[in-house]
Amino acid sequence: MTTHRAPLTNHHPDDSICPKEHRHTSSGKPLHPECPGRDYSQAICTCDAWQFKNSGKGYVDEERKRHLATHTSADRQGPAILRDLLRLDRR
Ligand SMILES: [Zn+2]
Ligand SMILES: [Zn+2]
Helix, strand or coil: CCCCCCCEEEECCCCCECCCCCCECCCCCECCCCCCCCCEEEEECCCCCCEEEECCHHHHHHHHHHHHHCCCCCCCCCCHHHHHHHHHCCC
């Protein structure tokens, strides 16, 4: 059985990834000297048919879970592992 994942990533205004090491205060101010701040969060599903992007991290997480729930029943998609490997090369 194929399990899809839709990892959530945080991004800077220039689309680069804001890694976990970039900590922020509870009000969203960056604590890392090289971090311009989180501009938006994004989740892309390994099924390749879904992605979601919003400035609200919690909102993206919610939509992500909602979408993943649609995969838990009768999922006969193809080789998601291959897509995962291809995806590593992007960004
Ligand atoms: Zn950052
Ligand atoms: Zn999906």
